[in-house]
Amino acid sequence: MTQNVLSAFKGKVSASNYKNWIGVAPFFLFAILFIFLPSIRLFVDSFKDNNGHFTFANILQLFSEPYILNAYALSIKISAVTALGGAILGFLLAYSVTVGNLPKPMRSILITFSGVASNFAGVPLAFAFVSTLGRTGFITILFKDVFGLDIYQSGFNLYGFAGLSLVYMYFQFPLMVLIMAPALDGLKKEWREASENLGASAMQYWIYIALPVLLPSILGATILLFGNAFGAYATAYALTGGRIGIVTIQVGAQIRGDVLHNPGLGYAMAMGMVFIMAISLAGYSWLQAKTERWLK
Amino acid sequence: MTHLALTNVSKLFGDFAAVRDFNLDVEKGEFVSFLGPSGCGKTTTLRMIGGFEIPSFGNILIDGEDITNKAPNQRNVGMVFQSYALFPNMTVAQNIGFGLRVRKESEANIADRIKEMLSIIHLEGKAHSYPYQLSGGQMQRVALARALAIRPEVLLLDEPLSALDAKIRVSLRAEIRGIQQRLGITAIYVTHDQEEALSLSDRIVVMNTGKIEQVGTPFEIYNFPKTRFVANFVGSLNTADAEVVDVQQGLLIADGVLFHTAEGTKGRSVGDKVKMAIRPERFSFASEQKKANVIDATIENITFLGAVVRIEVKIGNANFNMDTFNNPFLELPKIGSQTKVTCSREAVLVLDD
Ligand SMILES: Nc1ncnc2c1ncn2[C@@H]1O[C@H](COP(=O)(O)OP(=O)(O)O)[C@@H](O)[C@H]1O
Numbered sequence: 001m002t003q004n005v006l007s008a009f010k011g012k013v014s015a016s017n018y019k020n021w022i023g024v025a026p027f028f029l030f031a032i033l034f035i036f037l038p039s040i041r042l043f044v045d046s047f048k049d050n051n052g053h054f055t056f057a058n059i060l061q062l063f064s065e066p067y068i069l070n071a072y073a074l075s076i077k078i079s080a081v082t083a084l085g086g087a088i089l090g091f092l093l094a095y096s097v098t099v100g101n102l103p104k105p106m107r108s109i110l111i112t113f114s115g116v117a118s119n120f121a122g123v124p125l126a127f128a129f130v131s132t133l134g135r136t137g138f139i140t141i142l143f144k145d146v147f148g149l150d151i152y153q154s155g156f157n158l159y160g161f162a163g164l165s166l167v168y169m170y171f172q173f174p175l176m177v178l179i180m181a182p183a184l185d186g187l188k189k190e191w192r193e194a195s196e197n198l199g200a201s202a203m204q205y206w207i208y209i210a211l212p213v214l215l216p217s218i219l220g221a222t223i224l225l226f227g228n229a230f231g232a233y234a235t236a237y238a239l240t241g242g243r244i245g246i247v248t249i250q251v252g253a254q255i256r257g258d259v260l261h262n263p264g265l266g267y268a269m270a271m272g273m274v275f276i277m278a279i280s281l282a283g284y285s286w287l288q289a290k291t292e293r294w295l296k
Numbered sequence: 297m298t299h300l301a302l303t304n305v306s307k308l309f310g311d312f313a314a315v316r317d318f319n320l321d322v323e324k325g326e327f328v329s330f331l332g333p334s335g336c337g338k339t340t341t342l343r344m345i346g347g348f349e350i351p352s353f354g355n356i357l358i359d360g361e362d363i364t365n366k367a368p369n370q371r372n373v374g375m376v377f378q379s380y381a382l383f384p385n386m387t388v389a390q391n392i393g394f395g396l397r398v399r400k401e402s403e404a405n406i407a408d409r410i411k412e413m414l415s416i417i418h419l420e421g422k423a424h425s426y427p428y429q430l431s432g433g434q435m436q437r438v439a440l441a442r443a444l445a446i447r448p449e450v451l452l453l454d455e456p457l458s459a460l461d462a463k464i465r466v467s468l469r470a471e472i473r474g475i476q477q478r479l480g481i482t483a484i485y486v487t488h489d490q491e492e493a494l495s496l497s498d499r500i501v502v503m504n505t506g507k508i509e510q511v512g513t514p515f516e517i518y519n520f521p522k523t524r525f526v527a528n529f530v531g532s533l534n535t536a537d538a539e540v541v542d543v544q545q546g547l548l549i550a551d552g553v554l555f556h557t558a559e560g561t562k563g564r565s566v567g568d569k570v571k572m573a574i575r576p577e578r579f580s581f582a583s584e585q586k587k588a589n590v591i592d593a594t595i596e597n598i599t600f601l602g603a604v605v606r607i608e609v610k611i612g613n614a615n616f617n618m619d620t621f622n623n624p625f626l627e628l629p630k631i632g633s634q635t636k637v638t639c640s641r642e643a644v645l646v647l648d649d
Pocket residue numbers: 309314332333334335336337338339340341
């Protein structure tokens with residue numbers, strides 16, 4: 001009797017399981033076709049030389065070629081700086097249109113702008129900056145004519161580290177705004193009132209309640225921003241024409257380039273990028289587990 | 297001695313007066329409820345005591361000290377919110393200790409106080425649980441303990457039970473009252489539930505559209521409502537238009553039927569149009585002719601409500617409800633039959649508008 005009930009129950013479960021899985025099938029199809037298979041190919045090909053023979057040379061080169069190590073360092077530096085900068089700026093902006101007392105229309109203006117700007121990349125973004133902050137850009141000229149200040153003379157260079165970071169910031173902070181605005185909305189008014197009622201200052205409220213509650217979102221968003229910059233290619237390429245040595249551009253040069261043609265090395269470098277992202281994601285999960293232990 | 301005093305307190309939101317001319321003196325250790333329908337200004341008044349709203353006019357004093365414009369974190373007033381408002385990132389113990397921690401009390405004192413509060417709310421085993429691991433009733437007990445931990449001069453509770461289910465509501469209500477009495481703390485309790493207000497309070501402030509309708513003990517509010525609003529809002533009520541016939545004898549006429557009232561005609565004159573009110577439970581069948589009002593009635597309908605049987609009777613041309621206790625050994629009258637019902641003079645109320 002129990003047996004019958006059990007097996008009937010089982011049958012039902014597997015039938016409904018099958019139906020439940022249909023909905024996510026396209027996702028798995030995409031994941032297999034465009035993440036899983038390419039990753040395997042990447043992995044396999046990074047152990048091949050130009051003639052398709054097995055080799056460790058590509059992997060070893062990652063750790064011995066100074067220009068490759070520098071490329072990783074530069075990419076990590078740009079990603080970290082723009083992730084932190086974007087996180088701070090984006091957080092402050094999101095704060096001012098949610099918890100802060102800015103008029104309501106400011107919020108929709110900022111959110112709409114952020115939605116557009118966070119997806120602004122590649123040639124159009126590079127062009128926008130070249131025409132404003134390039135050597136003959138509008139703002140560069142304005143500074144020269146009005147204030148007598150040549151920003152390129154004073155060390156600024158749109159096509160170097162500072163310039164590229166500035167350009168990246170343009171899509172980094174809007175992404176932070178988009179992620180943090182709903183998170184800040186999730187802070188309940190009563191928490192603030194309860195803390196004030198118990199004698200806490202606004203500062204104590206932020207330190208003991210609001211920031212700890214927001215920390216998982218802030219960390220997650222910052223890692224996302226890091227990855228966003230780390231994997232960016234088109235913007236840097238359009239801006240510098242491949243003259244800045246970040247990893248993605250070096251990978252591109254190895255795979256597509258005429259001068260430095262060594263796809264195996266390119267794949268190995270891409271593998272390195274995957275590895276670095278995996279480490280930062282692992283670090284994120286660890287931090288998140290620590291900061292989110294009070295969540296279900 | 298007056299502990300908490302609100303004098304001529306008003307609150308305007310733009311042109312809209314949420315609270316008007318609110319006057320109330322609360323004694324130390326008293327439990328006072330604000331009772332009224334949604335939107336009548338209860339929360340706004342409570343928030344002014346807590347410092348979350350600043351009165352547009354009037355003053356609020358605690359022990360003679362004017363706190364009208366003090367910031368919330370400068371007052372020593374504990375608040376319990378309807379939504380519990382526990383800090384989700386802190387354990388039960390950390391929530392309870394938060395007020396003392398920001399006051400820079402010693403760790404030893406904080407630990408002692410947390411222990412004491414946990415035992416008061418009977419949640420000793422939950423010290424290290426997070427809010428999401430608690431039931432609604434447990435969360436509200438923690439919120440109560442957190443508010444009490446700072447030894448507030450006044451405890452404010454804004455509909456603390458309305459998010460809970462009926463059974464827990466009744467038991468937690470008794471627990472709140474017990475703790476309040478044991479600690480001798482002054483409490484202001486906002487509710488729209490008359491049963492809650494009647495069962496908990498030393499005094500009830502009945503409010504309507506931003507104004508106080510009546511202040512009194514639950515007994516006074518229920519038995520001697522001063523206004524039509526109070527009479528209708530607290531308990532159920534039969535009302536009828538009536539006219540004063542004889543001031544001396546306290547005689548009213550409603551729909552051709554004479555009613556004797558005890559005090560209702562005081563200060564009025566013959567011919568005055570008044571609103572007469574009688575609570576359903578004050579009627580009974582007239583077995584003996586000892587009461588002042590013995591009235592012919594027709595049974596119109598009978599509803600069985602469990603402990604109470606509600607009988608709708610027609611007196612003159614108006615229908616009245618009459619509540620009697622359910623007695624399984626007494627036969628109920630037949631619908632349509634003629635009978636006599638009675639009520640005392642005191643039961644016949646005359647209401648101000
Ligand atoms: N911050 C505010 N701005 C404008 N109107 C408000 C504000 N707070 C409350 N009100 C209005 O004041 C009235 C009383 O509200 P409230 O005190 O919350 O009522 P209650 O607690 O009795 O339900 C309501 O009509 C409400 O809409």
